[in-house]
Amino acid sequence: MQTDYSGQYSPAKGTREDLSSERRSDPEVAGDLAGNIDPSVLNLVLATDWVKGVIANSLRAYLGGLGPIEIEPLTCADDQSWLARLIRRHQPKLEELAVLMLAMLPHVEPWAIETLVKQHLPEGGEFPEFGGVRGAQLRGIIPTGETAQFVLGGQDMERRIIIQRMLSADHWFGWAGIMRLESVREGEPVMSGRLIVDPEIVEEITIGQVTRPSFGVDFPAEYIETKMDWEDLVLHQGTLSQIREIESWIKHNDTLLNDWGMGKKIKPGYRALFYGPPGTGKTMTAMLLGKHTGKDVFRIDLSRVVSKYIGETEKNLSRLFDKAENKNWILFFDEADALFGKRTDIRDAHDKYANQEVAFLLQRIEAYNGVVILASNQRANIDDAFVRRLQTIIQFPMPRPEERYEIWLKTFPSQIAIADDIDWRHIAARHELSGAGILNVTHFCAIDVLAKQSLRMDLKGLEAAIQREFVKEGRIL
Incomplete structure (x- = not known):
């Protein structure tokens, strides 16, 4: 159970030949990947196939009355994808990598776990040893802590306890914010909680980036x-x-x-x-x-x-x-x-x-x-x-006259012709306005000249706009 990660790395760019035979025969995958495959996509494909193999081997061993399985190393591309960076940073044991990919499986292939169980139990029936729950929307199986214990520990109590420790808050899964075990109702077995991967980790593994959170109740x-x-x-x-x-x-x-x-x-x-x-x-x-x-x-x-x-x-x-x-x-x-x-x-x-x-x-x-x-x-x-x-x-003090002069010059659009009776230094010295106030005046003046189709600003129009801004701010010119 203490096997260190010993996966091999393929070249930075993978080809279709690097995919499993199951993947090569998948028309959705094979149709668009005739050439080279981006390493991050390749790593996700290889890791998904790998953990499905781990689950299948575990089911065969259990139903055949055998002991816990030995996990084969994972081969993936040594690139800058999230999965490769995680391996380089944390050097996970194979069991840790398997638990993570088991939790990721519903996000990548929602039907995968259900399909594997049906293949090994073709006549159906209850299989409580495997664990897992069904979601409100997902019709397939969502793995729980019990699922991880079954796949990697079988009926070996020592191995099952090791998996439970792996899903505690003290493990690097927890303090690195990668995944956690869902809290359950008081009195229920703690390992019956779902394996939950942080939503941002799911995004990074699947689409290669984390999208900005949307403004709403959960993110104010x-x-x-x-x-x-x-x-x-x-x-x-x-x-x-x-x-x-x-x-x-x-x-x-x-x-x-x-x-x-x-x-x-x-x-x-x-x-x-x-x-x-x-x-x-x-x-x-x-x-x-x-x-x-x-x-x-x-x-x-x-x-x-x-x-x-x-x-x-x-x-x-x-x-x-x-x-x-x-x-x-x-x-x-x-x-x-x-x-x-x-x-x-x-x-x-x-x-x-x-x-x-x-x-x-x-x-x-x-x-x-x-x-x-x-x-x-x-x-x-x-x-x-x-x-x-x-x-x-x-x-951030109110701008001084010399600063207001510079703001007036930078703010007014060059398309507006300024009348000779407008002296920006005089305007800046006379009217104490903030940068936002000057922008408001400019905005009003620009709309006004466009509406009048003159594209020329004279002192009378400018003073009226400034007066309007002072009234809005509750001040008197």
């Missing part, structure tokens, strides 16, 4: 991106230099923590606070950091996180951080005061649980190994416990 965050670039964003020079520090951390963090050994001295991840009036570039900066460091940016929808029901907020946050773990995402908490606000004196049960939410969030943020950016209008609104744990606090 929205993927955000921008077509703009750093030169399109006008910020105070001091603000920009601090942002460059975050960019440098993202680029060099792995070297610092792993190669230089700082991982045992400092906490993982990076935590920053952006504060300043609305429209000063906080969200845009987060998106540009993600764009230029190759990180996905997700804006957290606090309306789907914060709940009036006790314990629901922590549950929502837990799902979010569990999903984000080890992804190196940038999590952007806009209007973060709702979650990260100052704790209050305990006057009633509501205050007590509100403070517990803050404590829970503090714990999860400290443990997160990616980037967390909090955005707030006021620095003073954020609880001191969070402030102490931030690597950087960056102010």
Whole structure:
């Protein structure tokens, strides 16, 4: 049972001859793979055939009154597919690889296990020794922990216990987030739970990539991106230099923590606070950091996180951080005061649980190994416990006249002819607007000239648009 993985590797590109005879005769496979096969597809085909052979041998041995089977090595392509990388990283024993592929089988060939059982029990009947359950939609057999014990241990108690240990949280299957054993009702055998492969692992093994999670109840965050670039964003020079520090951390963090050994001295991840009036570039900066460091940016929808029901907020946050773990995402908490606000004196049960939410969030943020950016209008609104744990606090002030002048020049479309009575320096000095406010004015002016079919902007029209923006913001020009 302690056999180390001793699989052989084929060349990086496989051919149809590398497939099993069963696969070569499958018209769906053979029809489109007349030439070379991508190694990741080849590895999936070979591993699927291999585990089906393991199951078939186990069924024959059991029905023939023989002892536990010996597993033949798996041959696969030494490439950059997920399966090959897993083998190189974890050096799994053959039994571990068999359990993983057994759990993957319903995702690749949903009918495979059912077919194998029927081949060896042609007259049907109950076969409780094999384990397995049927899903709500899947008509075939979904393997359970009992199935893994039967296939790899038969009736050998020692081997069955080894398989049970393999499916515990302490095994690398568990702590690496690859697969787990489904929880069962109290009092039922723990090994009757289904073998569950992490959905992202299923995606990576089958389609070669992990798709971004969809915004919804189970994932209260929205993927955000921008077509703009750093030169399109006008910020105070001091603000920009601090942002460059975050960019440098993202680029060099792995070297610092792993190669230089700082991982045992400092906490993982990076935590920053952006504060300043609305429209000063906080969200845009987060998106540009993600764009230029190759990180996905997700804006957290606090309306789907914060709940009036006790314990629901922590549950929502837990799902979010569990999903984000080890992804190196940038999590952007806009209007973060709702979650990260100052704790209050305990006057009633509501205050007590509100403070517990803050404590829970503090714990999860400290443990997160990616980037967390909090955005707030006021620095003073954020609880001191969070402030102490931030690597950087960056102010986004209202743009000064020279910065507003640059924003006006960059924002107005070149297709609009500017009248001689418009002096951008005078406009920038006279009207205190944020970058978002200037963009709103530009947007209104562009639509207005298109509607009038003039494509010319004069001072009167510009001033009217600025007045409109001030009224919208509740200010008087």
